[in-house]
Amino acid sequence: MTAWIDIIMVTLMLANLLVLGSSRLSACTRIVAVQGVAAGVLPLLLGPQHRTMGAAVLVAITILLRGLVFPVLVFRALRVARVRREVEMYVSQPLSILLGIGLLACSCWVSSRLPLPSPAPSPLMLPVALCTALTGLLVIVSRVKAVSQVLGYLMLEIGIAVFGTAALPEQPLLVELGVLLDAFVAVFVMGIMIFHISREFDHIDTDDLDELADWTPDAEQPK
Amino acid sequence: MIAALLLVPTIAGISVLLVRRDLLRRVLLIAAAATQFALTVATWLKPVAAEGAGWLALDDLARLFLTITSSLFLAAAVYAVGYLKREGSRLPHNPYDATNINEPDAVFMACLLLFLATMTLMIVSRRFGLIWVAMEATTLTSAPLIYFHRSQRSLEATWKYLLICSVGIALALLGTLFLAVAATSASRHSLPLLVDTLVRPESALQPVWLKAAFIFLLVGYGTKMGLVPLHTWLPDAHSEAPSVVSGLLSGALLNCALLGIVRVHQVCAAHGLGRFSGDLLVLFGLLSMAVAGVFIAGQADFKRMLAYSSVEHMGILALGIGAGGAAVSGALFHALNHSMAKTLLFFAAGNIIAAYATKKTREVTGLIHAAPRTGVLWLVGCAAIVGMPPFSTFLSEFSILKALIEQGRVAASVVYLAALALVFVGMAIIMVRMALGAPPARLKHAPLADSWLVTLPPAILGIVLLVLGVYVPPAVQVFLSRAAHLLGGG
Numbered sequence: 075m076t077a078w079i080d081i082i083m084v085t086l087m088l089a090n091l092l093v094l095g096s097s098r099l100s101a102c103t104r105i106v107a108v109q110g111v112a113a114g115v116l117p118l119l120l121g122p123q124h125r126t127m128g129a130a131v132l133v134a135i136t137i138l139l140r141g142l143v144f145p146v147l148v149f150r151a152l153r154v155a156r157v158r159r160e161v162e163m164y165v166s167q168p169l170s171i172l173l174g175i176g177l178l179a180c181s182c183w184v185s186s187r188l189p190l191p192s193p194a195p196s197p198l199m200l201p202v203a204l205c206t207a208l209t210g211l212l213v214i215v216s217r218v219k220a221v222s223q224v225l226g227y228l229m230l231e232i233g234i235a236v237f238g239t240a241a242l243p244e245q246p247l248l249v250e251l252g253v254l255l256d257a258f259v260a261v262f263v264m265g266i267m268i269f270h271i272s273r274e275f276d277h278i279d280t281d282d283l284d285e286l287a288d289w290t291p292d293a294e295q296p297k
Numbered sequence: 298m299i300a301a302l303l304l305v306p307t308i309a310g311i312s313v314l315l316v317r318r319d320l321l322r323r324v325l326l327i328a329a330a331a332t333q334f335a336l337t338v339a340t341w342l343k344p345v346a347a348e349g350a351g352w353l354a355l356d357d358l359a360r361l362f363l364t365i366t367s368s369l370f371l372a373a374a375v376y377a378v379g380y381l382k383r384e385g386s387r388l389p390h391n392p393y394d395a396t397n398i399n400e401p402d403a404v405f406m407a408c409l410l411l412f413l414a415t416m417t418l419m420i421v422s423r424r425f426g427l428i429w430v431a432m433e434a435t436t437l438t439s440a441p442l443i444y445f446h447r448s449q450r451s452l453e454a455t456w457k458y459l460l461i462c463s464v465g466i467a468l469a470l471l472g473t474l475f476l477a478v479a480a481t482s483a484s485r486h487s488l489p490l491l492v493d494t495l496v497r498p499e500s501a502l503q504p505v506w507l508k509a510a511f512i513f514l515l516v517g518y519g520t521k522m523g524l525v526p527l528h529t530w531l532p533d534a535h536s537e538a539p540s541v542v543s544g545l546l547s548g549a550l551l552n553c554a555l556l557g558i559v560r561v562h563q564v565c566a567a568h569g570l571g572r573f574s575g576d577l578l579v580l581f582g583l584l585s586m587a588v589a590g591v592f593i594a595g596q597a598d599f600k601r602m603l604a605y606s607s608v609e610h611m612g613i614l615a616l617g618i619g620a621g622g623a624a625v626s627g628a629l630f631h632a633l634n635h636s637m638a639k640t641l642l643f644f645a646a647g648n649i650i651a652a653y654a655t656k657k658t659r660e661v662t663g664l665i666h667a668a669p670r671t672g673v674l675w676l677v678g679c680a681a682i683v684g685m686p687p688f689s690t691f692l693s694e695f696s697i698l699k700a701l702i703e704q705g706r707v708a709a710s711v712v713y714l715a716a717l718a719l720v721f722v723g724m725a726i727i728m729v730r731m732a733l734g735a736p737p738a739r740l741k742h743a744p745l746a747d748s749w750l751v752t753l754p755p756a757i758l759g760i761v762l763l764v765l766g767v768y769v770p771p772a773v774q775v776f777l778s779r780a781a782h783l784l785g786g787g
Contacts, residue, residue: 187505188505188506188509189505190478191478191481191482191503191506192481207471211464214460214464220456223460227460227463227464227467230464230467231467234467234470234471234474237471237474238474241474241477241478241481242474242477242478242481242487244481244487249474252426252429252430252470253470256433256466256467256470259433259437260463263437263440263459264459264460264463267452267455267456267459270444270452271452271456283453283456283457284453285449285450285453286450286453286454286457286532286533286536286537
C-alpha cells in the first residue's frame with residue numbers, strides 16, 4: 075500500500091510544479107482537478123481497517139466534487155467572464171517554479187522538525203501536504219486573475235486534507251468532510267463573486283481592484 | 298437555553314425571507330433582537346446547563362461576549378430599521394448609491410439575523426472543530442451584508458474580505474488539525490478537542506504541536522480579528538459596508554474572533570506555554586497599535602479612520618490578554634467598552650453620510666449645527682474612543698497600563714503609551730474639525746440624519762459608557778476578574 079501512497083505523493087508534487095509552470099488557465103484547472111482526485115483516494119489506501127462503507131462514500135463524493143463539480147464551475151466562470159486564457163502573474167514563470175522548489179525544501183525541513191506522535195503511513199506525506207498548501211498560498215498571492223486565486227485556494231485545501239489523512243488517520247471522515255465543505259462553499263461563493271466582478275468591471279483582474287487603498291499615487295488630490 | 302439562543306435568530310432569519318410585508322419584516326427583526334437580548338439577560342439570572350454532550354456551554358468568558366453581541370445587536374436592529382427607511386427615500390445627490398440598486402431589504406435582514414446566529418454559535422461552542430465551523434459561517438453570512446450597496450467599491454471590499462478571510466480560515470483549519478495531533482498520544486489514543494478536556498493539565502499534549510497549533514490559529518483567527526499585518530481586508534470592508542453592518546463587524550465580530558484565539562491561549566496557559574502564547578499576543582498587539590496609529594493620522598475617509606481605530610483597539614485587547622495578570626480583566630473590560638464606543642461611532646458615521654453624502658473628512662464641517670444630535674454623539678464617541686475620562690474606556694486602558702508597568706514591561710508600556718498618544722491626536726483633530734465650524738451652504742439642516750430611530754440606539758450606548766466610567770458596580774468587577782481567572786489572570 076505504501077507504494078501506492080508514494081506514487082500519489084509524487085503525483086501531487088509534480089502537479090504543484092506543473093501549476094506553477096503552466097501558462098494556460100484551463101491547464102491549471104485540469105491539473106488541480108487531477109491533484110484533487112489523486113488526494114481524494116488516499117483514505118482507501120491507509121490499510122484494510124479503513125476500507126469501510128463510509129470511507130468509500132466519502133471518497134466517491136470527494137472525487138465527484140474535486141474532479142467534476144469544481145472544474146465545471148471554474149470553466150463556467152471562465153466562459154461567463156470571457157477571460158483571456160493565459161495565466162498572468164506578478165512574478166515571472168521561472169521564478170515562480172524556483173519559489174515552488176524552495177517551498178518544497180522548506181516543507182521538508184519543517185516536517186523533519188515536527189515529529190508525528192504516530193508515524194504517518196508514508197514519510198513523504200507530511201512534506202508533500204505542507205508543500206501543496208504553501209504552493210496554493212503562492213498561487214493566491216502571485217496571480218492576477220480571480221479564477222487563479224480560487225485554484226490556489228483549492229490547492230491549499232487539498233494540502234490540508236492530505237495533512238489530515240497523514241496525521242489523523244483515525245478520524246478521516248471528520249477531516250475530509252470539514253475540508254470538502256469548506257472548499258465547496260468557498261468555490262460556490264467565490265464563483266458568484268467572480269460573476270459579479272466580471273459584470274461590474276468587464277474583467278476579473280484583481281490588480282484593478284485597487285480603488286480602496288490608503289496611498290494611491292494618482293488619487294492623492296482631493297476633488 | 299443555549300439551543301433557544303441559537304434558534305431564535307435562525308428561525309427569524311429564515312422567516313424574514315418568507316414575509317412579504319415591509320412592516321412585518323421590521324417588527325420581526327426587532328422582536329428577534331429583543332428576544333435574544335432577553336434570553337441573554339436570563340442567562341445571568343440562573344445558571345445555564347451545558348448542552349449537546351458538552352459541545353455547547355456558557356462559561357464566564359462566553360457570557361461576557363454573548364452579552365456584548367446581543368446588546369449591540371438590539372441597538373443595531375433598531376438602527377437598521379431607521380437606516381433602511383432612509384435608504385428607501387434615498388437622496389438623489391448621494392454619489393455612493395445614486396446609480397446603484399441596493400440589496401433587497403429581506404435578504405439584508407435575513408443575513409443580519411443569520412450573522413447573529415453564527416456569532417452566537419461561535420461564542421457558545423466548546424469544541425474547537427465547531428468553533429472553526431462557526432467562524433467560517435460568520436464570513437459567509439456577513440459577506441452579503443458588506444455587498445449591500447451594489448457598487449464597484451463594495452464589490453472590491455467584499456472580494457477582499459472573502460478571499461483573505463477564507464485563506465485565514467483555511468490556516469485556522471490546519472491549526473485545528475495540529476491541535477488534534479497534539480492531543481493524540483503515541484498509542485494513537487486521541488482526546489476529544491473540547492476546551493474543558495484540553496485545559497486540564499493532566500491531558501498530556503505534545504508541546505511542539507501545541508505551539509504550532511497556536512501559531513496557525515493565531516494567524517487564522519487573527520486575520521478575522523484584524524491584527525496587523527493580517528488586517529488588510531478590514532478598513533475596506535468596514536468603510537464600504539453599510540454603517541449598521543460596520544458597527545456590528547467592529548463591535549461584535551472582531552470580539553468573536555478574539556474569543557477563538559483566547560480559547561487556544563487558555564489551553565496553552567494550562568500546559569505551561571502561557572508565556573509563549575502570551576508573548577506572541579503582546580507582539581501582535583503592539584504592532585497593530587503602532588501601525589493603526591500611523592494610518593489614522595491624516596486619514597482622508599472617516600469610516601476608514603474608524604476601521605483603523607478598530608485595528609488599534611484589537612491590538613490593545615491582544616496586548617492585555619497576552620500580558621496576563623491584572624491586564625486580562627482590564628482587557629476584557631476594554632472589549633466591552635470598545636464595542637460600545639465603536640458601534641456608537643459607526644452609527645453616527647452612517648448619519649453623517651446621510652446628511653453630507655460623502656465619506657471624506659474634509660467635506661464634513663459644522664456637524665454640530667447641521668445635525669445637532671448626531672454632532673453631539675460624534676463628539677461623545679470621539680472622547681470615548683480615544684480614552685478620555687470620564688468614559689469607561691479610560692478606566693480599562695489605564696488598568697492595562699498599570700498592569701504592564703507593575704509587570705516591569707517597560708518597552709511594551711512605552712510603545713503602548715506612544716501609540717495611544719498618536720491615535721489620540723490623530724483622531725481628535727479629524728473628528729473635532731468635522732464637528733465644529735460652519736456647515737456647507739447647501740446643507741442648513743439635515744433631518745434625515747437626526748431621526749429618533751437612528752440617534753437613540755447610539756445615545757444609549759454613550760450613556761452606558763459614561764455611567765460605567767463614573768461608577769463600575771462591584772458585581773461587574775467581580776465578574777470580570779472571574780472571567781479573567783479562566784485565562785490565568787487576576
